[in-house]
Amino acid sequence: MTPRVALVGANGHGRWHRRRIAELAAGGLVSLVALADVQPIDPEPDVAAFTDHRALLATARPDVVVICTPPHTHLPIALDALAAGCDLLLEKPPVTSSAAHETLLAALRSTGRSCQVGFQALGSVAWQRFRDSLSPAVTGLSAVASWQRDDAYYARSPWAGRRIVGGRPVVDGALVNPLAHAVMQALAAGTAAGAGRPRQLEVERYRVRPIDVEDTAFARITFESGLPLMVAVTLAGEDFIAGEIEARGPDGRALLEYPTDRLALPGAGLADVPGRTDLLSDLLRHRAEGTPLLVPLEATADFTAVLEALTLPEAPEPHLVEAKVEGANRTIPGINALLRQAAESLALPSELDVPWAVKPCRRRLPVT
Numbered sequence: 498m499t500p501r502v503a504l505v506g507a508n509g510h511g512r513w514h515r516r517r518i519a520e521l522a523a524g525g526l527v528s529l530v531a532l533a534d535v536q537p538i539d540p541e542p543d544v545a546a547f548t549d550h551r552a553l554l555a556t557a558r559p560d561v562v563v564i565c566t567p568p569h570t571h572l573p574i575a576l577d578a579l580a581a582g583c584d585l586l587l588e589k590p591p592v593t594s595s596a597a598h599e600t601l602l603a604a605l606r607s608t609g610r611s612c613q614v615g616f617q618a619l620g621s622v623a624w625q626r627f628r629d630s631l632s633p634a635v636t637g638l639s640a641v642a643s644w645q646r647d648d649a650y651y652a653r654s655p656w657a658g659r660r661i662v663g664g665r666p667v668v669d670g671a672l673v674n675p676l677a678h679a680v681m682q683a684l685a686a687g688t689a690a691g692a693g694r695p696r697q698l699e700v701e702r703y704r705v706r707p708i709d710v711e712d713t714a715f716a717r718i719t720f721e722s723g724l725p726l727m728v729a730v731t732l733a734g735e736d737f738i739a740g741e742i743e744a745r746g747p748d749g750r751a752l753l754e755y756p757t758d759r760l761a762l763p764g765a766g767l768a769d770v771p772g773r774t775d776l777l778s779d780l781l782r783h784r785a786e787g788t789p790l791l792v793p794l795e796a797t798a799d800f801t802a803v804l805e806a807l808t809l810p811e812a813p814e815p816h817l818v819e820a821k822v823e824g825a826n827r828t829i830p831g832i833n834a835l836l837r838q839a840a841e842s843l844a845l846p847s848e849l850d851v852p853w854a855v856k857p858c859r860r861r862l863p864v865t
Contacts, residue, residue: 499528500781503557503583505550505574506565507532508539509653510588514563515542517777526781531557550574554581561780564588565615567656568668572597579608584784586777588615589677590804591797593668595863598801602794612794613780616681620779620791622772623758624682627742627751630762631690635746638690638726639840640683642676642741643734643833647825650732651708658708666808670702670710670815673804676730682742682755683726684718684799690744693721695799696864698806699857701845702813705733705820705827713818713829715845717857718803727843729836733820733829743840806860816855 502521504514511534521527532538533547547553554562554577562578563586564571572592575585591614592598605612618624651658656667672680684695697719702711713731720726739756749763761767779791806812820827838849846854 499525500560500784501530501558502527502561502563503531503533503553503559504529504563504565505533505553506588507534507542507546508536509565511565514565517775518563521777521781526778527561530559551577554578554583559583561586561777561784563777567654568674569593569656569665572601575601575612576604579604579610582608582610584610584780585612586615586780587612587794589681590668590673590800591794592801593666593808594805595798595802598794598798605794611780611783611790613776613783613790614792614794614797615776616678616792616797617773617776618678618682618755619685620774620776621755621758621770623753623760623770624755626762626770627744627753627760628686628689630751631686631744632746633691633722634748635690635692635724635744637745637843638683638686638724639743639843640679640726640728640730640741641738641743641836641840642679642730643736643738643836644675644732645734645737645826645828646675646712646732648706649825651706658706658710660709660808666810668804668808670714670807671712671730671732672714672716672728672807675732676740677800678755679730679740679742680716680728680803681797681800682753683728684803685796686742686744687718687720687724687726688799690724691722692724694864695720695726695803695862698803698860698862699845700807701847701855701857702807702815703818703829703853704815705818705829709814711815713832715839716803717843717845725843727840729839731829731832731836733827733832735828735833738833738836802862806862813858816853818853
């Protein structure tokens with residue numbers, strides 16, 4: 498029987514999921530049975546539309562639910578879908594705390610259902626080759642990304658750039674939402690290198706707008722083995738850096754451009770590595786054949802632990818820095834060079850004598 502698929506969160510990034518589901522439906526691999534969104538769905542769908550996911554579950558009875566709603570709404574929707582007998586494709590970040598992560602894991606075990614998390618870059622052949630090249634000989638990891646997000650980005654929804662909306666904690670900020678892929682890829686690289694779990698987080702968070710979360714951040718994460726990882730990212734960048742994960746060791750450096758699937762292993766130049774497994778297709782194959790999921794919820798535990806440490810209510814607010822304003826864009830002068838310097842030295846801006854830098858926030862990550 499063709500799996501019946503529903504999408505909760507059909508606007509915004511949900512439109513990408515609609516296109517992908519339509520491609521699979523055209524090939525006879527799935528049947529799209531319903532969409533849900535709290536806002537009018539655009540473009541207007543030709544299937545049943547709901548404003549409440551519970552009504553969708555009761556009426557459409559899907560086999561698979563894709564959840565692409567604000568991160569702080571993921572857990573209750575996911576639990577309702579599991580209780581209705583559905584498997585899940587859950588957008589990143591999957592949940593907002595380690596407790597929520599454990600709650601969802603318990604629900605998966607009790608229902609016998611499956612959950613794939615939408616870190617789609619982990620489905621690329623380039624990532625698999627990069628991962629397979631890593632070993633305990635790796636001495637340092639880094640992740641760098643420089644994007645530009647304008648004023649409209651922070652006006653896209655009531656929760657954009659906020660920590661609390663309507664008394665509820667929300668999850669936004671460069672490290673845990675738009676550039677979450679860089680964090681997840683780098684953490685997975687540490688695991689692949691045999692470094693164990695991340696145990697120490699030192700982070701400096703900055704902003705160029707009157708928002709509650711960071712648009713620029715430098716996070717040094719230390720694994721159980723002592724392996725250091727520096728994540729240096731901004732949404733107030735100069736020249737665009739899509740996203741680079743680098744591993745260095747005695748044999749040289751391996752570099753992965755994760756959005757573009759370009760790879761340079763030690764002794765070789767940067768080259769395109771085609772091939773990326775669609776995560777919904779992977780979930781369908783898992784349902785049909787029992788093959789392992791590419792990104793099961795269990796694989797995102799370290800990401801959730803870091804996310805939680807960054808978003809605790811007692812975490813200091815990001816420091817406001819002066820920016821160059823050009824129309825709707827704001828840019829930190831010299832930020833790209835600083836991102837590169839931090840990645841190369843594995844040092845935080847406060848350790849590099851950057852005039853606007855503040856002391857890092859340090860946290861031990863939980864042992865589970």
